[in-house]
Amino acid sequence: MNKKTIKDVDVKGKKCLVRVDLNVPMKNGVITDENRINGALPTIRYLMEHGAKVVLCSHLGRPYNIFNDKIKKIKPEDEGLSREELVAKTLKKCSLRPVAARLNELLGGKVTFAEDVIGADAKAKVAAMKEGEVVLLENLRFHEEETKNDENFCRALAEFCDIYVNDAFGTAHRAHASTAGIAQYGLCEAAVAGFLIEKELEIMGGALENPVRPFVAILGGAKVSDKIGVITNLLEKVDTLIVGGAMAYTFFKAKGYEVGTSLCELDKVELAKELTEKAEAKGVRFLLPIDTVVATSFPDPIDGEIAVETVPSNAIPADKMGLDIGEKTQALYADAVKNAKTVIWNGPMGVFENPTLAKGTIAVAKALAETSATTIIGGGDSAAAVKQLGFADKMTHISTGGGASLEFLEGLELPGVACLDNK
Numbered sequence: 001m002n003k004k005t006i007k008d009v010d011v012k013g014k015k016c017l018v019r020v021d022l023n024v025p026m027k028n029g030v031i032t033d034e035n036r037i038n039g040a041l042p043t044i045r046y047l048m049e050h051g052a053k054v055v056l057c058s059h060l061g062r063p064y065n066i067f068n069d070k071i072k073k074i075k076p077e078d079e080g081l082s083r084e085e086l087v088a089k090t091l092k093k094c095s096l097r098p099v100a101a102r103l104n105e106l107l108g109g110k111v112t113f114a115e116d117v118i119g120a121d122a123k124a125k126v127a128a129m130k131e132g133e134v135v136l137l138e139n140l141r142f143h144e145e146e147t148k149n150d151e152n153f154c155r156a157l158a159e160f161c162d163i164y165v166n167d168a169f170g171t172a173h174r175a176h177a178s179t180a181g182i183a184q185y186g187l188c189e190a191a192v193a194g195f196l197i198e199k200e201l202e203i204m205g206g207a208l209e210n211p212v213r214p215f216v217a218i219l220g221g222a223k224v225s226d227k228i229g230v231i232t233n234l235l236e237k238v239d240t241l242i243v244g245g246a247m248a249y250t251f252f253k254a255k256g257y258e259v260g261t262s263l264c265e266l267d268k269v270e271l272a273k274e275l276t277e278k279a280e281a282k283g284v285r286f287l288l289p290i291d292t293v294v295a296t297s298f299p300d301p302i303d304g305e306i307a308v309e310t311v312p313s314n315a316i317p318a319d320k321m322g323l324d325i326g327e328k329t330q331a332l333y334a335d336a337v338k339n340a341k342t343v344i345w346n347g348p349m350g351v352f353e354n355p356t357l358a359k360g361t362i363a364v365a366k367a368l369a370e371t372s373a374t375t376i377i378g379g380g381d382s383a384a385a386v387k388q389l390g391f392a393d394k395m396t397h398i399s400t401g402g403g404a405s406l407e408f409l410e411g412l413e414l415p416g417v418a419c420l421d422n423k
């Protein structure tokens with residue numbers, strides 16, 4: 001990796017402003033999943049142990065900008081509420097206070113919570129910090145300047161920052177004040193990656209730049225249009241490209257198959273043709289489903305009971321909708337990854353939220369679990385599917401960033417990474 005990390009700088013006695021991802025799910029002020037908190041701990045602990053003054057910042061949920069003079073973008077259901085009511089509602093739902101309390105338990109009582117981000121409370125608490133202590137600032141997005149990447153806001157945050165550390169991979173594809181802007185004005189001595197970002201870049205970057213072959217990509221999910229960039233970039237690198245999910249039907253259409261009422265992007269059929277031809281020209285083995293699980297309509301509710309049948313992919317009835325890959329395809333795909341050395345997977349093979357339609361996704365997850373290959377899962381729903389289906393601990397790496405991992409697989413430079421110092 002060509003970016004500096006916290007191990008490349010001397011942090012002793014330094015104020016380290018660390019952008020972490022503490023955007024945890026909460027219900028009535030109670031944290032319902034601590035994964036992201038746990039993910040942030042190694043970097044925080046390292047900095048504490050090395051004598052830094054650790055100033056943590058994060059966003060949480062989709063709050064109102066209650067620290068601005070005028071609160072904007074009021075949701076229809078909150079129309080007519082007074083400012084006080086909006087503030088109270090926002091604090092109840094989106095304050096980082098409960099996260100600070102939990103962090104304090106996990107970090108031996110060393111964590112203090114600041115009730116604002118760049119205000120009097122934050123300033124006082126940071127000024128009082130000793131080495132090895134932690135202050136968590138209140139939700140960055142209580143300021144609209146955060147997502148607007150406002151220069152004055154960056155400068156105010158930089159007051160807490162001798163060294164800037166980015167460890168929030170999930171927001172690294174955004175150019176916000178805390179994720180990128182702050183490193184732009186030369187206000188910090190150094191801008192470095194934390195351990196989470198380092199791991200993402202090493203594993204995913206390593207696979208893309210220098211894959212151990214055979215290198216197989218499995219792409220699925222809802223839309224070709226969401227994944228054009230990923231397909232295009234990976235076509236340059238892989239030995240085999242496997243397509244599943246709703247995306248397959250646009251490719252079927254390009255081959256002249258009937259797709260019935262399946263999700264299909266008619267305006268992307270030409271592109272699907274081009275991508276197929278490109279794969280051929282490059283000698284990339286390109287696999288589409290040979291059989292398809294169909295039903296009369298999309299399951300409603302999504303996890304409700306559904307009657308299905310399996311048909312050959314070139315014989316989808318006009319009144320049926322394709323919702324998963326069939327058994328023959330499952331076997332074909334499992335075989336195609338068997339001897340792979342590197343596999344990148346993005347996008348479920350079917351409507352995995354439904355037990356009847358999760359079989360294709362399960363089969364692929366199982367095949368990956370059984371290979372000796374380095375297996376990398378990117379994408380929000382793909383990560384959720386692998387966890388929900390019980391295969392998480394069998395994968396080499398499940399990316400912590402949904403959108404960020406997709407942009408990374410597209411070969412795009414992430415602003416939250418680009419802003420860090422080169423080695």
Ligand code: ADP
Nearest residue numbers: 221222245246322323347350351379380381382
């Ligand atoms: P990721 O978030 O991993 O990038 P996507 O958002 O592209 O993945 O796709 C996930 C969604 O695709 C899932 O909600 C799944 O139900 C849906 N999906 C997969 N196959 C089909 C299909 N055949 N028809 C409709 N939806 C599908």
Ligand code: MG
Nearest residue numbers: 379380381382
């Ligand atoms: Mg998704």
